[in-house]
Amino acid sequence: MFEIISGTIAGIKKIGEIKSRKKLSDIIFENFTLFFAVIIIAIVLFIFYEMFNDSFPAREKFGLNFIFSSEWNAVSENFGAFTFIYGTVISSVIALIIALPISIGVAVFLSELAPQIVKTSLSFLIEILAAIPSIIYGFWGIFVLAPFMRTTLQPLIQSVLGFLPVFQGNAIGFGLLTSGIILAIMITPIITAVTRDVLNAIPMSQREAAYALGATRWEAIKMALLNAKSGILGATILGLGRAVGETMAVTMVIGNKANISASLFDPAYSMASVIANEFAEASGELHIASLIYVGLILFAVTLVINSFARLLIYSITRKADVK
Amino acid sequence: MKQNYYELVSRNNLLKRKSINVVMLGLCITAGFLAILPLVYIFFYTLMQGASSLNLEFFTEIPKPVGEDGGGMANAIVGTLILVGLGSAFGIPVGIFAGIYVAEYSKSFLANVIKFVTDVLSGVPSIVIGIFAYGLIVIPMQRFSALAGGFALGVLMVPTVTRITEEMLKLVPHSLREAALALGIPRWKTTLRIVLKTASGGIITGILLAIARAAGETAPLLFTSFGNSFWSSSLDGPMASIPVQIFNYAISPYEDWHRKAWAGAFVLIALVFVVSLIVRISTRKKYN
Numbered sequence: 166m167f168e169i170i171s172g173t174i175a176g177i178k179k180i181g182e183i184k185s186r187k188k189l190s191d192i193i194f195e196n197f198t199l200f201f202a203v204i205i206i207a208i209v210l211f212i213f214y215e216m217f218n219d220s221f222p223a224r225e226k227f228g229l230n231f232i233f234s235s236e237w238n239a240v241s242e243n244f245g246a247f248t249f250i251y252g253t254v255i256s257s258v259i260a261l262i263i264a265l266p267i268s269i270g271v272a273v274f275l276s277e278l279a280p281q282i283v284k285t286s287l288s289f290l291i292e293i294l295a296a297i298p299s300i301i302y303g304f305w306g307i308f309v310l311a312p313f314m315r316t317t318l319q320p321l322i323q324s325v326l327g328f329l330p331v332f333q334g335n336a337i338g339f340g341l342l343t344s345g346i347i348l349a350i351m352i353t354p355i356i357t358a359v360t361r362d363v364l365n366a367i368p369m370s371q372r373e374a375a376y377a378l379g380a381t382r383w384e385a386i387k388m389a390l391l392n393a394k395s396g397i398l399g400a401t402i403l404g405l406g407r408a409v410g411e412t413m414a415v416t417m418v419i420g421n422k423a424n425i426s427a428s429l430f431d432p433a434y435s436m437a438s439v440i441a442n443e444f445a446e447a448s449g450e451l452h453i454a455s456l457i458y459v460g461l462i463l464f465a466v467t468l469v470i471n472s473f474a475r476l477l478i479y480s481i482t483r484k485a486d487v488k
Numbered sequence: 489m490k491q492n493y494y495e496l497v498s499r500n501n502l503l504k505r506k507s508i509n510v511v512m513l514g515l516c517i518t519a520g521f522l523a524i525l526p527l528v529y530i531f532f533y534t535l536m537q538g539a540s541s542l543n544l545e546f547f548t549e550i551p552k553p554v555g556e557d558g559g560g561m562a563n564a565i566v567g568t569l570i571l572v573g574l575g576s577a578f579g580i581p582v583g584i585f586a587g588i589y590v591a592e593y594s595k596s597f598l599a600n601v602i603k604f605v606t607d608v609l610s611g612v613p614s615i616v617i618g619i620f621a622y623g624l625i626v627i628p629m630q631r632f633s634a635l636a637g638g639f640a641l642g643v644l645m646v647p648t649v650t651r652i653t654e655e656m657l658k659l660v661p662h663s664l665r666e667a668a669l670a671l672g673i674p675r676w677k678t679t680l681r682i683v684l685k686t687a688s689g690g691i692i693t694g695i696l697l698a699i700a701r702a703a704g705e706t707a708p709l710l711f712t713s714f715g716n717s718f719w720s721s722s723l724d725g726p727m728a729s730i731p732v733q734i735f736n737y738a739i740s741p742y743e744d745w746h747r748k749a750w751a752g753a754f755v756l757i758a759l760v761f762v763v764s765l766i767v768r769i770s771t772r773k774k775y776n
Binding site for chain 2: 188190191193194195197198199200201202203204205206208209211212215216218219266267268269270271273274275277278279287289290291292293294296297298299300301302303304305307308309350353354357381382383384386387403406407409410411412413417437440441444445456457460463464467468470471472474475479
């Protein structure tokens with residue numbers, strides 16, 4: 166009896182051994198797929214390495230002062246990125262101020278209020294909004310949004326809030342405010358989609374508990390929003406990352422003038438658009454290196470922004486998975 | 489007396505809470521409409537502006553100089569097809585196999601790192617990818633080339649394809665893998681012939697979406713494939729593409745070029761719309 170049992174145990178052990186010994190073909194396949202997966206890491210590292218290398222002449226000559234100098238002169242070969250950083254930051258912040266409330270509203274509508282048919286069709290339309298090429302937004306911006314800003318919206322704002330310095334100056338249609346609005350349209354889909362997913366990850370029972378205590382629908386939703394706040398923060402930062410890196414649409418409506426002024430109506434320049442406009446025609450090693458330096462800053466900033474946003478979103482959705 | 493007072497307060501309060509409720513819910517619904525307003529506007533405006541230039545010539549002729557009537561974007565259309573083809577040749581295999589690794593060996597620490605890096609790569613601005621391709625291919629070759637443009641588009645496609653492959657593979661039930669393994673089929677064969685095949689519908693539609701997005705990318709092509717007013721078939725020379733052509737036409741002062749650009753924009757929007765619709769319909773049938 167004992168021998169039979171011990172024999173069986175030995176047999177089980179042996180099966181275990183066979184199972185744990187991987188086949189050669191499996192090892193090859195795993196490493197084959199791993200190779201492609203590692204390519205992705207290699208790409209990111211290599212982008213950094215290459216831009217770091219290629220921007221060397223500019224980094225050596227201007228150092229960190231590059232970030233704070235607002236002179237950009239291809240003739241005297243004096244380059245500084247402050248004007249572009251300013252344009253990128255201000256237009257992105259405008260975009261967030263406009264897009265955030267709308268995106269949260271849409272996400273609440275999608276996850277809490279809308280009937281199924283509306284939900285699927287609205288999600289579909291917002292997906293398309295995200296998929297429209299940015300060149301088309303820019304083109305539309307030149308011929309529809311900028312004239313509308315010049316003739317209608319900017320005079321209207323000026324007549325009401327004209328005493329504020331940010332709304333003074335000539336209404337020419339191309340400038341920080343217009344690019345902020347275009348960016349807001351472009352980042353709404355991503356903020357909406359992530360916020361909706363985060364809201365869906367908040368357990369239904371919390372809302373039911375609120376209803377049971379006599380809360381109105383909005384009060385229950387407000388509680389869900391408060392619980393989802395770090396996820397919504399992640400979505401916002403993700404949207405910010407998109408806005409900072411967006412190139413074509415901004416290039417076409419920001420006015421492309423290296424200029425810092427208090428007015429949001431004035432033309433400006435952004436980091437991505439100066440690269441788009443000058444790179445192909447840049448002459449001189451220092452000019453190209455400076456443009457790559459701008460690109461390097463842009464890359465580093467979006468890398469930090471995106472990593473932070475992803476980690477925030479992971480922490481929320483992973484919690485939901487566990488539940 | 490005190491009792492009544494409380495009642496009054498709570499009733500007032502209730503009224504206030506209820507009106508806040510109505511206002512806030514109303515605002516959410518308004519936001520829903522507000523968000524799709526630009527889409528509807530852009531869609532119909534492009535259709536109206538582009539329709540007049542959208543004729544057979546647009547698809548068969550190359551651009552004509554300013555002042556001459558007619559001409560089209562045939563070289564840009566072919567150029568976009570070639571560039572996207574080159575991009576797919578790089579982006580799709582890398583994306584699919586990386587996706588397989590992340591989904592099938594998801595317990596390893598490295599898989600999580602790769603998932604994270606993929607998400608981060610998807611947020612890298614496309615203009616930065618353009619500089620990357622410029623340094624990697626244009627500088628050594630000493631000229632703008634379709635190869636560099638295609639490579640840039642490929643890098644942009646990788647994160648999308650990886651994520652879609654991973655998500656679709658994870659939808660395949662575990663019992664299917666276990667059944668295959670129980671029959672003595674090796675794991676790699678199970679993954680390729682059973683899991684990947686089951687998920688192939690979803691992966692293909694996801695790849696279509698990645699292709700449609702790549703076809704509309706402009707920024708990474710500006711200084712890689714550059715642009716070309718003529719037919720070009722060599723991969724080591726500059727090549728025209730629809731988005732770059734739209735950009736050059738859009739910022740030009742000529743009315744006729746603007747109309748052609750609208751027609752090009754309409755082609756791109758139609759592509760995105762049709763592909764998104766295919767994706768929607770095919771995934772709904774399968775997973776709902």
